Ligand SMILES: Nc1ncnc2c1ncn2[C@@H]1O[C@H](COP(=O)(O)OP(=O)(O)O)[C@@H](O)[C@H]1O
Ligand SMILES: Nc1ccn([C@@H]2O[C@H](COP(=O)(O)OP(=O)(O)O)[C@@H](O)[C@H]2O)c(=O)n1
């Protein structure tokens with residue numbers, strides 16, 4: 001049974017930044033759904049490259065069968081991890097139902113880390129991220145924020161009703177955000 005923590009929040013809220021610090025210090029393996037999709041897009045011989053790129057540019061969500069299989073394959077490469085940080089997933093109802101279908105009985109979902117940050121700040125962070133991503137431009141960001149508001153936030157609310165959401169204000173400097181995030185992990189694991 002793999003321990004899983006879902007990490008959600010608007011684009012640019014700091015999911016990747018915080019996950020890499022947790023991975024470094026707490027023995028969880030960071031799996032970014034976006035990074036896995038970008039790697040699959042680049043993989044020679046992938047039949048999904050063009051489909052993935054069109055979703056990424058449009059800020060829409062790739063069908064779960066693709067994303068969930070990438071996540072499960074990556075988890076199987078790290079069988080001894082303390083747990084997995086599943087970053088940027090589940091982002092819509094299709095993601096959630098596909099995950100449940102494919103992963104139930106194989107994973108224990110510990111909690112959802114929700115990094116909350118005002119959207120205007122998030123957009124500025126993305127525009128200054130400097131990773132050369134095809135979706136870090138004003139047009140794509142508008143669509144990504146719309147997708148977040150209409151599809152992802154309802155998923156966070158769904159987990160909220162199950163008392164699974166741990167919200168941390170990620171508008172603050174990284175060190176302060178991280179300090180609070182560590183407390184959440186300590187409480188969950190009684191470290
Ligand atoms: N707490 C923070 N304060 C200021 N900048 C941040 C903070 N967290 C992340 N960043 C920066 O914002 C950008 C987006 O962060 P990232 O971790 O990629 O977010 P996400 O994965 O949620 O899109 C990066 O350039 C990162 O260095
Ligand atoms: N579960 C997911 C995660 C990302 N994606 C796609 O990948 C894009 C980038 O996701 P990301 O997690 O790397 O973006 P950030 O929130 O880190 O900025 C999203 O806008 C979607 O198009 C997806 O389709 N399904």
Ligand SMILES: [Mg+2]
Pocket residue numbers: 015016032034088
């Ligand atoms: Mg990210």
